[in-house]
Amino acid sequence: MKNRTLSLLLMLPALLLLAAVFLYPLLRYGWLSLHASSVLTGLVPIPNGGANWGRLLDDARFWTDAGQTLRFAFCSVALELLGGLGLALLLHRPLRGRGPLRALTLLPWALPTTVMALGWRWIFNDPHGPLNAALRSLGGSSYGFLSTPATTWFFVVLADVWKTLPFVALLLLAGLQTIPADLEEALRLEGATRLQILRRLTLPLLVPYLTLALLFRLAQALGVFDLIQVLTGGGPAGSTESLALYAYLNAMRFLDFGYASTVMLATFLLLLVSLGGGWLLLRRHGLARSTERAA
Amino acid sequence: MRLLVLLWSLGPLLWQLRTSLLRPEALVAPLLEGNPWTLANYQLVLSGDPPFWQYLANSTLVGLATTLLTLLLAVPCAYGLQRLRGPMRWGVGLALVAAAMFPTVLLFLALLEIARSFGLANNLLALSLPYTALSLPLAVLLLRAAFADLPGELEDAARLEGLGLGQRLRFVLLPLLGPALASTAILVFLASWNEYAIALTWISRSDLLTLPIAIARIGGGSVFTIPYGAFAAATVLGSLPLMLLVLLAQRSIVSGLTRGAVKG
Numbered sequence: 001m002k003n004r005t006l007s008l009l010l011m012l013p014a015l016l017l018l019a020a021v022f023l024y025p026l027l028r029y030g031w032l033s034l035h036a037s038s039v040l041t042g043l044v045p046i047p048n049g050g051a052n053w054g055r056l057l058d059d060a061r062f063w064t065d066a067g068q069t070l071r072f073a074f075c076s077v078a079l080e081l082l083g084g085l086g087l088a089l090l091l092h093r094p095l096r097g098r099g100p101l102r103a104l105t106l107l108p109w110a111l112p113t114t115v116m117a118l119g120w121r122w123i124f125n126d127p128h129g130p131l132n133a134a135l136r137s138l139g140g141s142s143y144g145f146l147s148t149p150a151t152t153w154f155f156v157v158l159a160d161v162w163k164t165l166p167f168v169a170l171l172l173l174a175g176l177q178t179i180p181a182d183l184e185e186a187l188r189l190e191g192a193t194r195l196q197i198l199r200r201l202t203l204p205l206l207v208p209y210l211t212l213a214l215l216f217r218l219a220q221a222l223g224v225f226d227l228i229q230v231l232t233g234g235g236p237a238g239s240t241e242s243l244a245l246y247a248y249l250n251a252m253r254f255l256d257f258g259y260a261s262t263v264m265l266a267t268f269l270l271l272l273v274s275l276g277g278g279w280l281l282l283r284r285h286g287l288a289r290s291t292e293r294a295a
Numbered sequence: 296m297r298l299l300v301l302l303w304s305l306g307p308l309l310w311q312l313r314t315s316l317l318r319p320e321a322l323v324a325p326l327l328e329g330n331p332w333t334l335a336n337y338q339l340v341l342s343g344d345p346p347f348w349q350y351l352a353n354s355t356l357v358g359l360a361t362t363l364l365t366l367l368l369a370v371p372c373a374y375g376l377q378r379l380r381g382p383m384r385w386g387v388g389l390a391l392v393a394a395a396m397f398p399t400v401l402l403f404l405a406l407l408e409i410a411r412s413f414g415l416a417n418n419l420l421a422l423s424l425p426y427t428a429l430s431l432p433l434a435v436l437l438l439r440a441a442f443a444d445l446p447g448e449l450e451d452a453a454r455l456e457g458l459g460l461g462q463r464l465r466f467v468l469l470p471l472l473g474p475a476l477a478s479t480a481i482l483v484f485l486a487s488w489n490e491y492a493i494a495l496t497w498i499s500r501s502d503l504l505t506l507p508i509a510i511a512r513i514g515g516g517s518v519f520t521i522p523y524g525a526f527a528a529a530t531v532l533g534s535l536p537l538m539l540l541v542l543l544a545q546r547s548i549v550s551g552l553t554r555g556a557v558k559g
Binding site: 003004006007008009010011013014015017018020021022024025028029087090095097099101102103104105106107108110111112113114115116117118119120122123125128130162166167170171173174215216219220222223224225226229230244247248251252257260261264267268271 | 296297300301303304305307308310311314368369371372374375376378379380383387390394395396397398399400401402403404405406407408409424425427428429431432435460485488489491492496506507508510511523526527530533534537538540541542545546548549552
């Protein structure tokens with residue numbers, strides 16, 4: 001009993017700070033979302049009986065942004081998992097200069113998102129950016145990478161994949177390193193091809209790591225904010241606006257704290273549903289079990 | 296294959312470097328004559344008001360304060376969690392994983408309210424409080440895994456020698472945790488250096504901006520009026536310290552992240 005008390009005491013300061021920073025905001029949003037608190041009320045919260053939630057249901061911009069956020073998250077996470085797996089397999093092979101190669105591929109992940117969002121803005125610049133220069137020299141004409149509402153979201157995905165792929169690759173690399181080399185060797189001696197080894201041995205053993213990367217990246221991608229704010233500002237024509245950016249605009253530009261809180265909570269709910277759905281889907285295919293066993 | 300990977304990872308960075316060294320006219324039209332290379336962009340950025348190194352100093356200060364505070368709170372917490380048994384241990388572990396995954400931008404509004412009511416806005420050291428909280432989940436998970444790797448007999452022996460908890464931690468356990476502490480510290484520092492949403496809303500005084508905000512603010516104008524050369528110079532200057540850190544501490548970072556994955 002004394003041991004237990006001591007353990008809890010040692011954990012207390014950290015847990016208190018965590019509660020203040022993670023738990024309190026969620027409770028506060030729950031409370032604020034049931035109040036009108038905007039410039040009209042002088043930012044003094046006045047109960048408005050769920051009017052914020054009613055407004056949310058009718059808010060076309062919210063639902064558009066929700067769709068765009070989901071599209072962004074699913075596409076970038078899918079590409080990151082595929083690309084990350086490829087990169088991890090490459091970095092796992094005994095290559096000359098593997099150490100420096102790992103460090104260099106890690107760089108995009110370590111740099112501030114805003115810094116490279118600006119870099120990408122220049123690369124995508126119409127007409128002076130290098131991509132358009134290359135297009136023209138190939139005989140094409142300039143393309144508005146960041147000014148074409150139908151396609152800009154894809155280039156935002158690309159910039160996100162560039163930045164977070166190394167992180168996913170590193171996670172998967174950790175998984176690869178837990179697979180005993182002699183298992184692979186044994187399969188090879190039995191005459192299995194590389195693809196067969198990948199499908200029958202590597203991928204099944206990698207499932208816990210893939211799941212971890214999937215859930216972690218999905219949560220982060222559904223809250224995407226700084227990349228979009230700096231790269232496109234949500235444009236063109238709102239076609240890349242994410243839920244987090246919309247919530248930010250409600251709070252800081254429209255000064256409507258009540259509604260901003262509602263949007264944040266709704267985003268959080270969407271995140272829970274997506275992650276929960278992903279988990280159930282994995283479970284139905286029996287993949288989650290090996291993750292649980294490993295955890 | 297290796298070349299392709301390098302091109303993908305480094306291409307955008309090298310292009311920034313090239314842009315930062317070109318004269319503005321050379322960016323919009325290939326110069327037919329004259330030397331297109333210049334250091335003027337760097338002079339412009341460094342002689343700005345406030346000069347660029349001020350942002351670097353701000354980010355470094357917040358980063359160091361956050362790292363220190365995180366380790367101070369995370370080490371006892373990880374130790375306590377490792378010793379805990381029963382459902383509490385499982386519950387706290389799960390809560391930490393959930394917090395580590397949480398997209399932090401969703402927290403900014405409530406934190407901004409706290410900052411305003413306690414007068415913490417525009418204070419770099421106060422900024423390290425929420426940053427510490429954001430880094431704690433990962434730090435505790437990493438350090439708990441490291442504590443779990445230490446042989447239990449070691450601490451028992453130290454206890455039999457009559458060492459108190461503080462002494463056991465300080466003289467027996469922590470020296471063995473060196474590598475884990477180092478990789479945790481680096482990951483915390485990186486996260487704090489790169490944080491955006493909270494710094495954006497807490498700091499408004501231009502001489503107190505952290506690097507990501509300062510850079511985003513320079514770029515806030517229209518795409519056509521941005522002095523891209525100066526900008527690229529700013530991004531290069533802002534990236535250099537991190538690049539050095541990553542290249543020097545690569546092994547530590549990789550081992551930290553992979554440990555987190557294996558044990559988490």
